[in-house]
Amino acid sequence: MTIPALLTAQSCVDHVHLVLGSGPLAASRCAKSLEVGARPVVVSPEADDVHFTLAKAIEDGRVKWVQRDFQEQDLSTLGREEVDGYVDAVFVTLPSKAPESIHISHLCKRMRIPVNVVDAPQLCTFTLLSTYSDGPLQIGITTSGNGCKLSSRIRREIASALPPKFGPAVERLGTMRRRIWEEDYKSQNITDVADAEVEDEEAAGQRHTFNALVKEDDRDPAVLRTRRMRWLSQICEYWPLSRLAAITDADVSAILGAYKASAQPPAPDSNEPCDLAPALPAKKGTITLAGSGPGHPSLLTVATRNAIESAHFILADKLVPAEILDLIPRRTPVHIARKFPGNADAAQEELLQLGLDAMKQGKDVLRLKQGDPYLYGRGAEELSFFRERGYEVRVIPGITSALSAPMFAEIPVTHRAVADQVVICTGTGRKGAAPEPPSYRKSKTVVFLMALHRLESLVKTLTRVSDDPETTTPHARRLWPSSTPCAVIERASCPDQRVIRSTLEYVCQAVEEGGSRPPGLLVVGHACEVLHKPVEDKRWNVEEGYRNLDAAGSSVGELNILKELENVSVKSDC
Incomplete structure (x- = not known):
């Protein structure tokens, strides 16, 4: 023992x-x-x-x-x-x-x-001890010689549970405590403040009256002299640490000012209510950038799902699937980005301003983005915008369709002896201009995001030399053979997913015949044929639907119907 x-x-x-x-x-x-x-x-x-x-x-x-x-x-x-x-x-x-x-x-x-x-x-x-220090706050852990590594682990776990910058808040509360003692004891003409402080504070912590309500109309001199300290002790005991950490120097001054005449009994005929717990300034709003993943609701991260359920206001990309928007509580207002060709920048500015206005009202804003916020999602631009205006931004990653969509289409983007590198590109450059495509290499897989609306011009830049001297790079770029396998994947992971397997020579014709079903992407490379060999004498092949993320291969709606039928049959048997 x-x-x-x-x-x-x-x-x-x-x-x-x-x-x-x-x-x-x-x-x-x-x-x-x-x-x-x-x-x-x-x-x-x-x-x-x-x-x-x-x-x-x-x-x-x-x-x-x-x-x-x-x-x-x-x-x-x-x-x-x-x-x-x-x-x-x-x-x-x-x-x-x-x-x-x-x-x-x-x-x-x-x-x-x-x-x-x-x-x-x-x-x-x-x-x-294994120690954690944050200004005046120090935490020490010991396992009594039974394992220093375990002590360090416990210390890290405890420190990570504390609000950030908690040390300065502890120092502010200490400043408040010292000022309360000085002002209250001076008002009572007590000269030995240090001795009185120790005696009264330690004794007060042991008395049964510690938890008694601090009343404004209490005229007992002993109570009047210590009520501010009792109030401070009670908020230290019961306020959430996150709220204590939010206390600023201005809050300290405001609270002390509200109690300036604490030793003076209120006027007998005073009917004015007085709040003995001055409220902190209005809560500062927050902003979260979160990725909604490729499409299916089950691919949301737990953090993003929690953010959806707790947000006061949601700004969503136009292509966030309806299945995910359906998860938003009815009480939460949602603004869908009004982006269309020629209006992208204006719509982006509108989103940023709406988010800023909501945060100024103290709201927690969720910026819900398709895929992952940092992969062609302007995530860093939005973070910089809000950070420059004094707001800290939380970023939650999302499963990107650049890697998950090929998997749902049974395309391994890397495969031994076939593909040893993956390149993720945008199909649309700034202001709609065509970006410079990557050079051909047989063992390379290229995933083009945001490419379907200009698929024809993209295929041309891959397979042909540009006639425009301004877009021709000084270094030689190897062209992609028109026979290179490729696949268009639309609505990846959703029940209405569609995969068009073809080659660069015929993919445009295939999409034109079948029509577009955004959001979608283009995968180019021989990895497209690892698990799906081309059908002889067919220029392309179309595959409809994807149910593997729903239990037993059924959609959510089908499962609900089955459950209802099961309940009906059970009731009939009863």
Whole structure:
């Protein structure tokens, strides 16, 4: 059975820490001592084994080095004058089973000097905690020598659960606390503020009245003198940490101002209500950029689904499927991007302004984008827009159709001995201009997004030399053979998915005959024929529908009908 240790936080400013050893652990102990304001003294005879960071600290004069073996009198001569030369703590980084480590531990225990021996809990009178620091906030974790790695893991888990920048909020609350004590005790003509503060605050925390409501009309002098401190103690106890972390310097001033006359009893005839918990400023809105994936609702990430359900206002791309829009709660207003050829920039500006206006009202805005926000989705542009206006932006990735759509069409974009690289391109450049296509290589798979509305011109740029000298690059670009296999994938992952398998020579004719069903993309390369060999004497092949994401190959609607029928039959049997 492990007996718990007494955990304390010790001020070590100007303390002398004796460190025995010169390796990485000794360097780490010295760094920690310097961090807390102590003065490390290293005793070690080996000049060649000094760790490089420790050597630098010695060279800079921040660490004193006594270059010899340890001597017993070091414990009582290398320390501070005010404690008769005794050192304040000893860190032994020598092998734990070495006779010297055991001897030093016994000496320190006899002289009541705190000692820590690496990897030897039985030789230690204190252990170091795995610590997290954020300004005045410090968190320490120990497993009592049962695993430093586990301590670090627990510390990381706890720290990650705290609101960001919580340390400054702790400092602001501390400032508020000190000002409350000074102002309230001065108003009562109490001179020994420090003693009164300790006595009253510790006692108040133990009394049954701690949780009592702080009333504005309470005229008890003792209550009046401490009500602001009781109020502060209660908000520290009960407010969510995220709300405490949001407190600013302006909030501190506002709260203190609201209680300026706390020691004065209210006028008897006063009927004005007074809120003893001044509200914080209106909540600042947030913006989330989230990818909706290729189309099927089951391919949404959990984070995006949660964002859809919690948003106050949603700005959606035009091509976000109806199946995903159906997941939006009815209470949540939605604006669909009004993008069409020639209006893309204006529609984008409209979306950004709508999002900004909603956040100014304190709303949580979700910018729902097709696929992944950063893959031809203007995600970085939108992030920069909102960040420049003082808003932090959360970005949630989405499954991109560039890689998932070929999979749903049974096209492995890489395959041994067939395709060893994947290139993702846009089929439409800035302002509708045709982008420079990639050069041909037999083992290359190219996925063109946003390409179907200008499929014919894209195929021409792949297979022919451009007549326009401005679009001709100075380097030679290998043209793609017109016989190269390709596939058009539309509405990937949805029940009405369509795959057109053909070659660059006939793909335009195939799409023209079947009509367009956006959103869609073009996959080019020999990977298109790995799992689906071309049908002899057929220029193209069309495959309709995709049900593999629905249970038992049925659509959601079909499953609901089956469930209803099952319920009816059960009731009939009853």
